Amino acid sequence: MxxxxxxxxxxxxxxxxxxxxxxxxxxxxGETLEVRVHPDDLGRVIGRQGRTAKSxxxxxxxxxDEGPVRVDVIDTDRRR
Numbered sequence: 907m908x909x910x911x912x913x914x915x916x917x918x919x920x921x922x923x924x925x926x927x928x929x930x931x932x933x934x935x936g937e938t939l940e941v942r943v944h945p946d947d948l949g950r951v952i953g954r955q956g957r958t959a960k961s962x963x964x965x966x967x968x969x970x971d972e973g974p975v976r977v978d979v980i981d982t983d984r985r986r
Contacts, residue, residue, distance in 0.1 A: 908975060912939055912966055919958065920947035936974035939966065942982050951979055 909928045917923040925944040930937060941962075943951050952959045963977045 908937075908966055908969055909939055911969055912941065912962065912977065915962060915965065916941055916943065916951060919950050920944065921950070922947055936976065937970075938976045938978060940978050940980050942980045945982060948979070948981060 909930050913926055913928040916926050916928070920926060920943055922944040925942075925947070927942040929940045929942070931940060932938075941951065950958070951962075953961075959977070959979055966975055966977050
């Protein structure tokens with residue numbers, strides 16, 4: 907449910923909504939939602955000084971029923 911809500915929010919922000927991918931990963935520190943977008947939309951999702959990303963994290967945290975939830979915006983353009 908959280909992943910679907912986050913994906914809906916991010917699709918409304920970006921220019922390439924078909925490239926939005928939200929993956930759920932569970933860890934010892936709680937659930938992590940990884941957001942991947944088209945490289946051209948990365949700045950839109952992060953926002954100026956991270957304001958948009960922070961707002962997305964706030965909304966997802968408010969929707970979360972159980973435990974802490976992290977939202978990570980993954981830079982798909984960066985090589986490991």
